[in-house]
Amino acid sequence: MKPTGTLSTILSLATGSLLVLLAYAQVRAQDAPPPAPQDGVHESAAPHAAGPLLDLRRIQPLRGDAAAGKAKSALCSNCHGEQGISIVPIFPNLAGQRAEYMYWQLVESKLGNLPPSTMTPLVADLSDADMRDLAAYYASLPPNPPLPADRPGDETATPPAADVLARGQALYLEGSPEAGIPPCQGCHGRDALGFRNALQPNRSGHVPYATYPILRGQQRDYLQIRLGQYQGDEFNDSTPDLVMSGVGHRLDPDSIAALSSYLSSLYGN
Ligand code: HEC
Ligand code: HEC
Incomplete structure (x- = not known):
C-alpha cells in the first residue's frame, strides 16, 4: 500500500x-x-x-540496545530464525546485517513504502525504540553460522551449475558494460560484506553508505525476489531505493538468477 x-x-x-x-x-x-x-x-x-x-544521505550511526532487541525478538525469530538465519529461503537472513540498513527498512515498511509482505502488519506495532533495538540486535549476531542439516527448504534446492556461478561472480565483480550493469562490488564490497568503511562517519558525522546492505551468503530465493522488485521499479521511496533501482533496471532474469546463486553460494565461506 x-x-x-x-x-x-x-x-x-x-x-x-x-x-x-x-x-x-x-x-x-x-x-x-x-x-x-x-x-x-x-x-x-x-x-x-x-x-x-x-533522504538517507545524512543519517547518523544508529543507536540501539542489542540486549533489549534480543528480548523483543521472539516474534521476529518465527521467520528470521533464532540466529538471524531465516527459516525458509524466501525470507531474508538478518544476522550481521548493517543496523542502519535494517532500521531504515523497518521505517520504510512502517511508512507503507515497501511492497507489502507477510511482515508488513507486524511492523505497524513497533515503536521507534523497538526498531532501533531490533536492528542493533540482529546486526550484533555473527553472520553465516553453521546451518542445521535439516533446515526446511534446503532439500528442494538444486545446487547451481558451475557456469551460472561463474557468470554471477563475473557480473558481481566486473558488471557488464554491454548491458549497462555496473560492478556490484563498487557499492556492496568486493567480498559482498558491504560498502567499505561504511560505518566510519564522514566529516559531517554522517554515514550515507551504512544503508548499503551486506549481501554475502544471503538467501538465494530472497535475492531473486528482491532483485526482481528493483528491476520492476517497486522501490522508489528513498535515496538508497533510487540508487539500487538504477542498477536493477539493467538486470534481466538470467543475470538475476546468476547473481543470486553466486551471492548465496558464499554462505559459510
Ligand atoms: C511472517 C514472517 C516474518 C516475521 C514474523 C518478520 N519478518 Fe521481517 N521480513 C519478512 C519478509 C518476507 C521480508 C522481506 C520482505 C519485506 O521486506 O517486507 C522481511 C524483511 C525484513 C527486513 C529487511 C531485510 C532486508 O535484507 O532487506 C528486516 C530488517 C526485518 N524483516 C526485520 C524483522 C523484525 C525486526 C521482525 C520482528 C518484529 C520481523 N522482521 C518479523 C518476514 C517476516
Ligand atoms: C551504486 C551503488 C550500488 C550498486 C552498483 C549496486 N547496488 Fe545493490 N544496493 C545499493 C543500495 C543503496 C541498496 C539499498 C536499497 C534499498 O534500501 O532498498 C542496495 C540493495 C541491494 C539488495 C537488497 C539486499 C537486501 O538485503 O534486501 C540487493 C540484493 C542488491 N542491492 C544487489 C546488488 C547487485 C546484485 C548489484 C550488481 C548487479 C548491485 N546491488 C549493485 C547500492 C548499489
Whole structure:
C-alpha cells in the first residue's frame, strides 16, 4: 500500500524517524495539504512514488540496545530464525546485517513504502525504540553460522551449475558494460560484506553508505525476489531505493538468477 501525497512533511530527517512517523500520523489525521518539502525530505522524481523521497544521505550511526532487541525478538525469530538465519529461503537472513540498513527498512515498511509482505502488519506495532533495538540486535549476531542439516527448504534446492556461478561472480565483480550493469562490488564490497568503511562517519558525522546492505551468503530465493522488485521499479521511496533501482533496471532474469546463486553460494565461506 502506498502512502498518500499528504505525506510531505516539514521535517528534517536529522531529527529522527520518530518525528517523521508522528508527522505522518498528524498529516494523515488532518488531511492537510502537503507543506513545502524542506531539508531532508524532497519531492520524489520517481514516476509513481506517492510520498516524498526519504533522504538517507545524512543519517547518523544508529543507536540501539542489542540486549533489549534480543528480548523483543521472539516474534521476529518465527521467520528470521533464532540466529538471524531465516527459516525458509524466501525470507531474508538478518544476522550481521548493517543496523542502519535494517532500521531504515523497518521505517520504510512502517511508512507503507515497501511492497507489502507477510511482515508488513507486524511492523505497524513497533515503536521507534523497538526498531532501533531490533536492528542493533540482529546486526550484533555473527553472520553465516553453521546451518542445521535439516533446515526446511534446503532439500528442494538444486545446487547451481558451475557456469551460472561463474557468470554471477563475473557480473558481481566486473558488471557488464554491454548491458549497462555496473560492478556490484563498487557499492556492496568486493567480498559482498558491504560498502567499505561504511560505518566510519564522514566529516559531517554522517554515514550515507551504512544503508548499503551486506549481501554475502544471503538467501538465494530472497535475492531473486528482491532483485526482481528493483528491476520492476517497486522501490522508489528513498535515496538508497533510487540508487539500487538504477542498477536493477539493467538486470534481466538470467543475470538475476546468476547473481543470486553466486551471492548465496558464499554462505559459510
Ligand atoms: C511472517 C514472517 C516474518 C516475521 C514474523 C518478520 N519478518 Fe521481517 N521480513 C519478512 C519478509 C518476507 C521480508 C522481506 C520482505 C519485506 O521486506 O517486507 C522481511 C524483511 C525484513 C527486513 C529487511 C531485510 C532486508 O535484507 O532487506 C528486516 C530488517 C526485518 N524483516 C526485520 C524483522 C523484525 C525486526 C521482525 C520482528 C518484529 C520481523 N522482521 C518479523 C518476514 C517476516
Ligand atoms: C551504486 C551503488 C550500488 C550498486 C552498483 C549496486 N547496488 Fe545493490 N544496493 C545499493 C543500495 C543503496 C541498496 C539499498 C536499497 C534499498 O534500501 O532498498 C542496495 C540493495 C541491494 C539488495 C537488497 C539486499 C537486501 O538485503 O534486501 C540487493 C540484493 C542488491 N542491492 C544487489 C546488488 C547487485 C546484485 C548489484 C550488481 C548487479 C548491485 N546491488 C549493485 C547500492 C548499489
